[in-house]
Amino acid sequence: MAIKLKRPWMGIAIPCFLIAFIGYNAHYFILTNFLSLRKQIIFEAFISMIWLSYYLAIMTNPGKPINYHPNETSNLKFCKKCESWKPERSHHCKTCKQCVLMMDHHCPWTMNCVGYLNYPHFLRFLVWVIITTAFLFIQLCSRIKFIWDHKDFRGIRQTITTKSELIFLTILTPMNAFVLLTIFVLFVRCIRNQIFNGMTQIENWELERLESTYYxxxxxxxxxxxxxxxxxxxxxxxxxxxxxxxxxxxxxxxxxxxxxxxxxxxYDNGVIQNFSTVLGSPLLWLWPWSNPGKSGTSFExxxxxxxxxxxxxxxxxxxxxxxxxxxxxxxxxxxxxxxxxxxxxxxxxxxxxxxxxxxxxxxxxxxxxxxxxxxxxxxxx
Incomplete structure (x- = not known):
């Protein structure tokens, strides 16, 4: 069910707190005790990609029809608030106060709509969160196992860990696992809708409505x-x-x-075409600034x-x-x-x-x- 926040700015403050609190505390208090420098650099690179993709998902306009003139004469929809025609798959967002191209949903965690132009940034954000939290989860579990295996070696117990490390292992391991699980579930939902079925969350809702009504x-x-x-x-x-x-x-x-x-x-044209429609070229998808590269007003x-x-x-x-x-x-x-x-x-x-x-x-x-x-x-x- 959709989350509604009384103070919209909290939608950005909470993810920023979680990224910083989990990522940097895990690095300083835990990973520096046993992880190689190379893996520490990789971990920080992952966090940097989270920040960059999150920033782009927030700041990139999801797309609005500008000087749109429809070619067809049937099934036209006019937005009274924008005073313009709405292209196919677009909807007017009550929060952003604009029509959004290929609108997927309004995301409280970015204070922005997820639409045609910023969907790649949003999905990359989810991917980098999953990669980073999965990497961290493996390292945390490995460290917990190592400490547990050496718990009876009194002579060296204090040389392999510290009190602060144990405290942050206790706090960060469940927090990190919770973020990994929730973001993974959201990612699966997005992939199932957009890549495998070629539809936005709104269109998936529409299909469920029609099927429920039919039966x-x-x-x-x-x-x-x-x-x-x-x-x-x-x-x-x-x-x-x-x-x-x-x-x-x-x-x-x-x-x-x-x-x-x-x-x-x-709009379901198979996995490969669906991928290209919403994410652009598969070869450039992980490039932080890549986008679908089309107008977003018409679709195959x-x-x-x-x-x-x-x-x-x-x-x-x-x-x-x-x-x-x-x-x-x-x-x-x-x-x-x-x-x-x-x-x-x-x-x-x-x-x-x-x-x-x-x-x-x-x-x-x-x-x-x-x-x-x-x-x-x-x-x-």
């Missing part, structure tokens, strides 16, 4: 998607597609239609997201822009949905204004709402 009893999501297809591609509302729509609805009612056969996330779509005229309705549903249900809410706070009725033995789709759960208020299994990622819900209608 809910009396769900109208399929009807909504069909209606959305007819809105975006009005020429596709043919008798053949109406007949196919009835067949899909029939299969859905019998639970024979899987969610992933009608919903496609358009996978083959399922390419619309082809007169294709099957199911293929048209897969080609809907993200999110496929439009993510829209009517002015009175209700969701624009559709209703299926039985008329003369056939299912008929009709527009319907119903009181359904608001998109912005839906929670995932982590208890996260859309606004917990920093998104301004007023700009998501």
């Amino acid at each position: 809910r009893r009396n769900s109208k999501l399929l009807e909504t998607l069909i209606n959305e297809a007819y809105i975006i591609y009005p020429s596709e509302k043919t008798s053949e597609h109406e007949e196919e729509a009835n067949e899909l609805l029939e299969k859905k009612s019998k639970r024979r239609l899987r969610f992933m056969t009608i919903v496609n996330f358009p 779509h996978n083959e399922f997201a390419i619309y082809e005229k007169n294709s099957s309705l199911q293929d048209i549903l897969l080609s809907l822009p993200w999110p496929p249900d439009g993510g829209r809410q009517s002015s009175d706070g209700t969701n624009q949905t559709v209703e299926t009725l039985q008329e003369d033995g056939e299912m008929v789709i009709k527009n319907h204004e119903g009181l359904t759960q608001k998109r912005a208020k839906w929670r995932n299994e982590w208890g996260e709402e859309l606004q917990d990622f920093g998104v301004d819900p007023e700009e998501e209608d």
Whole structure:
């Protein structure tokens, strides 16, 4: 669940304290007692890379659309607060007070959004923290084992350790392990989303919302998607597609239609392409100042997201822009949905204004709402 701090500056003060307290105390009171000079220099280089990547993640603007002019005429979204069009995958951050390109989330620990231009810095920060804390954890455990193995040698016990070393071993070992574990979990979540699935945390939340809605009893999501297809591609509302729509609805009612056969996330292009999209060239990724190198206003779509005229309705549903249900809410706070009725033995789709759960208020299994990622819900209608 998203962390909210009463004093935003604490979001930077706490990580800075942990980096300095663990890193420099471990070096001075513990590592200097047994580690070679070469390994001590390597450890300090790791800490320096943490500071540099953290600084860049904080200070680099995540990216905002400047003089953006959309080429397409469908699925356009206008930000009333920025008074400009929003490119695909962008959202307005209520804290940064700007639209953010490929917004992943607003991070309280950087007092900044994580978006297209600073995502590489943010991920490098996580990587260097993991490398440094893992290296330190190995050294601390090695030192603890060495001291424990020599605890009964009274004649040399005081020559191999000091009281201050024992105190800091006791304090820093669990602290370091806690940081390693929490950052590793966050890193795995980021890699799973962005590299393996090609999606931001917001888009992953969106996919979970859609899937949860689809499998809910009396769900109208399929009807909504069909209606959305007819809105975006009005020429596709043919008798053949109406007949196919009835067949899909029939299969859905019998639970024979899987969610992933009608919903496609358009920006997942495989691990290698996903990596290049968000991190740039793999050969330059560890270079502290490397970035994706593109505008961040348009992204390559996978083959399922390419619309082809007169294709099957199911293929048209897969080609809907993200999110496929439009993510829209009517002015009175209700969701624009559709209703299926039985008329003369056939299912008929009709527009319907119903009181359904608001998109912005839906929670995932982590208890996260859309606004917990920093998104301004007023700009998501």
